[in-house]
Amino acid sequence: MSELTHFDAQGAAHMVDVSEKAVTARIATAAGWVKMAPETYELITSGNAKKGDVIGVARLAGIMGAKKTPDLIPLCHPLPVTKVTVDLVPDPALPGLRIEATVKTAGQTGVEMEALTAVSTAALTVYDMVKAADKGMEIGGIRVILKDGGKSGRYEAE
Amino acid sequence: MSELTHFDAQGAAHMVDVSEKAVTARIATAAGWVKMAPETYELITSGNAKKGDVIGVARLAGIMGAKKTPDLIPLCHPLPVTKVTVDLVPDPALPGLRIEATVKTAGQTGVEMEALTAVSTAALTVYDMVKAADKGMEIGGIRVILKDGGKSGRYEAE
């Protein structure tokens, strides 16, 4: 079983030394969702453009959130991301929005935290914009579904 | 049904005008969890102090995350929070960590986004510190469980 690499032998938290790791192409994809009441789902997905672009605002918040990852996550390395995409897709079966974010970089450490932060920030932004209509929304299913590049190889969620 | 207050009559996003609202005492509590493999749960909750204080680091990240809310959530008002607490409790039935955050302010708008952001940031920080051992962790159950103060009154999740 792997150790908790963010702690030293005395249990003190530190930012892991990645200076000896190779700079390689890295990619990660994370997913999540926001579940809401059926009427709320109707409200944000119906054709009436005047209701505003919830998805467009949340997508942008997710992209900007990915760039803030090293500011938010204490032991995360700063990384110059080279690509961020965030997709929000309405799912009537949820009902709600399914979110997926993909991040790329060339660096010495992976970008799964950036992808997860993008998904989380997009989900929180949906909540913020819709909360006047529905306080009972729930955010969940946040996980890494793909990670590739670097020594530990490819990871795909089952 | 309530309207989406963050959009004007043309559907353009804006920061809602709260300048006419009264300054009142506000409180909000949000919850969430990080679910992990049983072995990972053992690893972070077992008595061996040398394994490091995952909960302590995540708690601090959550508190700092609450302060970054208006930076992360595009249409959120900046608010001088007067209290933030974040608790992470191991739950063997999950197995994983249950997270709860409470935020207070005296202001013209609520602090549920601050509480939700604290929970999300704490959860992401747990993922970051434990990911070398378990990439399959999932973050979920993020929702508001209490909101009080202001015109819309008390809200408690069922």
Next chain:
Amino acid sequence: MSELTHFDAQGAAHMVDVSEKAVTARIATAAGWVKMAPETYELITSGNAKKGDVIGVARLAGIMGAKKTPDLIPLCHPLPVTKVTVDLVPDPALPGLRIEATVKTAGQTGVEMEALTAVSTAALTVYDMVKAADKGMEIGGIRVILKDGGKSGRYEAE
């Protein structure tokens, strides 16, 4: 003629003491524009939705920019803004986009810097999104058109 209040008797820059000023309702509106080639104007204003929502992204960037004002402008006081709106309107005579931002707060100092920063940030964001098509765009006309609240009274640009 007024003095430069941000400098003391020795010419050293400081953040002006506003602690004795009354907390009053403040509002400011600023304006500006981005001028572009006629073909670029066509590209971003034509009906084809697939070309993407330049205006929506720039509006959001402007709102978030207003919140970053005290971070960007060294001697600016931090202020909890209570409203931000940013409008971008296509003007075929320019040709380009006309931008207007209005900011409100209840505070001890005005919000014209927040309104100007919102306009600037929205304009820079338009440039960023369109620059692959037109590097020769120009940003101008950035000025305060309305300021009210506080001891110095109402100001309206001619």
Next chain:
Amino acid sequence: MSELTHFDAQGAAHMVDVSEKAVTARIATAAGWVKMAPETYELITSGNAKKGDVIGVARLAGIMGAKKTPDLIPLCHPLPVTKVTVDLVPDPALPGLRIEATVKTAGQTGVEMEALTAVSTAALTVYDMVKAADKGMEIGGIRVILKDGGKSGRYEAE
């Protein structure tokens, strides 16, 4: 005519994938100005050192502004800039201050947004420091005058 590269085929905004682009030496220069009343121009450029160093403060704000570019401009890639200079030169014919900023990096994308943001931030800072004396100042002429490095080659404004 070039397409709007920040939008995908569905019109959704994203951060452009630059991961396949070569890391090359990049440079960009942007310009702009702040126009003011003749008496205001006298006030900030006259010999009396006690009036304070408006130009020095604005120069520093511009340099720091360049570093905040990816925070301000939603779809901008974070880039480790290797040089930033900002010059503000009094121009009695304007009357006002002419601003020019040059930014360098070695990276996968250009630095014209960093140069434009440096100019804008310096201009806004001039406004902030002088506004007690002159609310009617105008910021304009913000444009790229040189861009070099990368696949699209050298660009010089006419």
Next chain:
Amino acid sequence: MSELTHFDAQGAAHMVDVSEKAVTARIATAAGWVKMAPETYELITSGNAKKGDVIGVARLAGIMGAKKTPDLIPLCHPLPVTKVTVDLVPDPALPGLRIEATVKTAGQTGVEMEALTAVSTAALTVYDMVKAADKGMEIGGIRVILKDGGKSGRYEAE
């Protein structure tokens, strides 16, 4: 003896609840110094203006640093500061620069952390600008010399 108010009964860190405390006028002054080699002291204090305004840059960095305090200090409350001044005075006996910062607010908690952060940031900025000439500089003497306002009353260092 006072308790450590930032920790609860279980030893968990939290942001202290100040929501019941009165909003009162607060002021704090902190001091510190940067000690350097005699030749370095000559270099930065001699009449030659071409050597650049080390003191002016450090003063501005200190003012901006005060505004970043809640971002830097994990359990610090965000506060809208109403005044920040930073003074750097050459002291040939040190030899070096003596720094003093005063911060004011009207709030529910004191501003000594803002004053200390202003001094620290100004001192670090002096080090940064002069380090090519003198790597052996030392920063010290950082302490609160005055704190007033709020329930705990006036504190003056001996």
Next chain:
Amino acid sequence: MSELTHFDAQGAAHMVDVSEKAVTARIATAAGWVKMAPETYELITSGNAKKGDVIGVARLAGIMGAKKTPDLIPLCHPLPVTKVTVDLVPDPALPGLRIEATVKTAGQTGVEMEALTAVSTAALTVYDMVKAADKGMEIGGIRVILKDGGKSGRYEAE
């Protein structure tokens, strides 16, 4: 004697051009301390875990502070740090805490400012958490003790 490289021939501050410098492995270590009353020292170092983990919180603040260096220090280059460790060790002879921070990167400029900022931020955080018990604490001894990598070679404090 070296010149002040952050100023040009006219004395204007700028961010030094490092674009021609080689990318090399860089390391720097800085040190400092927080001195306190003997009773305060007892309070934070005694066995009673309920008193809370002052050292753990300050360590994390120091690590996050290192990442904020280019935001705080105006003329500092942004750098993707690859390792940050911060150690705080109780010293009964002081009495107080001795702090040491080590930062690594692969870059075109050194990381001594990052190490110094980590030490300063950790020290300020100790002050913040303990100030209710002891306002007379002093922060000092902040200096670079090791710097290596780059053209100027190895530096070790005597």
